[in-house]
Amino acid sequence: MDEIKEKWDALALAAQSGDKLAYHALLIALIPYIRKIIAPGLANPDWVDDLLQDILMGVHKSLARYMPGQPFRPWVNAIIRYRRAEFLSQHYASMGHKKAPLDAVEEKGVDLLGFFQTLEDIERVLQQLPEKQQQIFYLVRIEGVSIREVAKQMAMSESAIKVSAHRSAAKLKEILQQP
Secondary structure (H helix, E strand, O other), X not given: OHHHHHHHHHHHHHHHOOOHHHHHHHHHHHHHHHHHHHHHHOOOOHHHHHHHHHHHHHHHHHHHHXXXXXXXXXXXXXXXXXXXXXXXXXXXXXXXOOOOOHHHXXXXXXXXXXXXXXXXXXXXXXXXXXXXXHHHHHHHHHHOOOHHHHHHHHOOOHHHHHHHHHHHHHHHHHHHHOO
């Protein structure tokens, strides 16, 4: 997977510099990845191609704002999430679903300090796990890398990766819930 990440990072950098072949290669490389992410979450198979095209347009329009040196895949994932949410919002609006007016939404107040403290707690607790478990948890649960890819990368079976990720999550939850 690191090879793919490095390839995408290099292609994005070259595409930003005006390399049309790199730009084309980047878009071609992204298509199966994007399709794999969006297809399971859409009720209508016809929407996959529509949303795929919309996401590719988003990548095209935003590529100039990609920051070299930053990982490319999380940047693409953000575009995918945004475009999917926008696509579904437009679809449901066209079906007559109405948005709640802002003043009708009860203010709940977001506890950003609590949110960031929780993130710091998770990072601190994650350090208590063995290094291999940390790596597996990070790749599977945070980066969203597939079980198959992590298993190949770490030379382990897929079931061992699943068990490790599950046990790590359970251990983190247990430690974080302690008073």
